[in-house]
Amino acid sequence: MKNVFLFFLTLLLSQSLNSQTLSKSVKRNKSISSERLSNIDTLLKAHLENNWLVGAVVLIVKNNQVVYHKGHGYANLVSKKPMNPDAIFRIMSQTKAITSFATMQLFEQGKLGLDQNISDFIPEFGNPQVLKTFNEKDSSFIAVPAKREITFRDLLTHTSGIDYAAIGSETMQAIYAKNKIPSGLGYFNEALLSKMKLLGKLPLLHHPGDQFTYGLNSDLLGCLIEIISGESLDSYFRNHIFEPLGMKDSYFNVPANKANRLATVYTEDSNQKIIAWSPTFRDIDPQYPLIQKTYFSGGAGLSSTAFDYAIFLQMLLNGGRYNNKQILGRRTVELMLSPQLENKIYGDDNFCLGFELTSQKTGNRIMKNEGSFSWGGYYGTSYWADPKEKLTCLIMTQQNPNSNGHDFQGKIMNIIYGSLK
Numbered sequence: 001m002k003n004v005f006l007f008f009l010t011l012l013l014s015q016s017l018n019s020q021t022l023s024k025s026v027k028r029n030k031s032i033s034s035e036r037l038s039n040i041d042t043l044l045k046a047h048l049e050n051n052w053l054v055g056a057v058v059l060i061v062k063n064n065q066v067v068y069h070k071g072h073g074y075a076n077l078v079s080k081k082p083m084n085p086d087a088i089f090r091i092m093s094q095t096k097a098i099t100s101f102a103t104m105q106l107f108e109q110g111k112l113g114l115d116q117n118i119s120d121f122i123p124e125f126g127n128p129q130v131l132k133t134f135n136e137k138d139s140s141f142i143a144v145p146a147k148r149e150i151t152f153r154d155l156l157t158h159t160s161g162i163d164y165a166a167i168g169s170e171t172m173q174a175i176y177a178k179n180k181i182p183s184g185l186g187y188f189n190e191a192l193l194s195k196m197k198l199l200g201k202l203p204l205l206h207h208p209g210d211q212f213t214y215g216l217n218s219d220l221l222g223c224l225i226e227i228i229s230g231e232s233l234d235s236y237f238r239n240h241i242f243e244p245l246g247m248k249d250s251y252f253n254v255p256a257n258k259a260n261r262l263a264t265v266y267t268e269d270s271n272q273k274i275i276a277w278s279p280t281f282r283d284i285d286p287q288y289p290l291i292q293k294t295y296f297s298g299g300a301g302l303s304s305t306a307f308d309y310a311i312f313l314q315m316l317l318n319g320g321r322y323n324n325k326q327i328l329g330r331r332t333v334e335l336m337l338s339p340q341l342e343n344k345i346y347g348d349d350n351f352c353l354g355f356e357l358t359s360q361k362t363g364n365r366i367m368k369n370e371g372s373f374s375w376g377g378y379y380g381t382s383y384w385a386d387p388k389e390k391l392t393c394l395i396m397t398q399q400n401p402n403s404n405g406h407d408f409q410g411k412i413m414n415i416i417y418g419s420l421k
Contacts, residue, residue: 047405096375097375169205181199183216222298264286337387369389
């Protein structure tokens with residue numbers, strides 16, 4: 001009798017542990033229709049045949065179980081190399097959420113405060129200035145004192161007043177270019193801390209907290225993580241996030257033995273015909289994941305797979321727990337996923353500490369439920385997680401722009417929610 005009890009106890013413990021981790025095996029789930037999900041295949045087949053899309057990976061997790069995980073089309077159009085489900089993508093701005101998560105780990109350890117001034121760690125950000133006038137001829141400017149200093153919360157919500165180099169407003173692009181501030185997109189043989197110190201001496205676009213401006217906030221957070229933790233961002237992610245969760249394909253520097261899994265990056269010519277992204281286009285060499293670097297962009301530097309990123313999202317849906325490890329406290333996750341901005345700052349939706357957050361107003365107009373958190377990446381990757389449905393979805397491409405097939409991600413969303421029972 002004792003042996004029978006131990007057997008069932010072991011079985012229950014095993015099931016409990018397994019329920020916290022994802023299996024790569026696709027299984028049917030009674031709460032979602034596999035037949036209806038096959039409409040994704042039909043949709044993407046049409047986009048591929050019309051030459052609107054080169055390739056994509058779609059992964060869907062429902063109730064902690066992978067219910068759909070397929071590659072469609074090609075990872076390389078010339079060689080006709082199939083897009084495999086384990087293809088590695090340059091996830092660009094999907095890096096930001098992981099950087100935000102690392103910040104929250106340090107926050108709950110008492111190493112920083114959300115409303116603490118970042119100048120406590122990088123003095124160059126003390127006494128910030130706000131842009132008043134700008135001279136287009138020589139990129140000179142006049143600035144006035146900001147109402148207050150930048151806090152960690154400002155960086156996590158993109159309300160610091162820091163803009164983006166290369167892809168931000170024309171005025172701030174010019175100021176950043178003159179001062180050689182990198183965008184974080186691609187490869188840079190620079191020192192992260194020295195560039196962030198230089199950024200601290202430049203004007204802000206607006207007063208901290210006044211507006212949402214998508215900018216170099218996460219690159220700056222990555223630098224602060226390095227200062228506070230004493231580790232490089234690469235090492236910190238690996239030691240405190242990737243290895244504990246079992247994320248085996250997420251890197252700043254993709255190993256040479258995995259180079260053949262990198263999907264090729266595509267763009268369009270003037271006639272909207274798909275062409276390969278050249279090494280000089282927009283000053284981003286698409287081979288950057290294979291170039292060994294030490295400038296780790298917390299805003300755009302990572303490469304990963306759909307499955308690896310699904311693990312990260314599933315951990316958040318699990319309240320910070322995955323692989324039998326609690327890597328962020330349950331309440332800290334709740335805070336991280338709580339709305340932080342007023343509508344006048346962000347619009348119909350909201351922003352939490354690292355993600356866009358679907359509002360009730362938006363949730364009444366589209367399939368995603370209120371409280372879903374999401375973002376995407378410059379090269380055509382996107383994701384969302386829906387706590388109400390216990391649903392995680394990733395749509396991964398390497399194509400920017402996608403003028404002819406721009407609506408396919410929204411259509412896939414509609415198919416997924418239409419498949420729920």
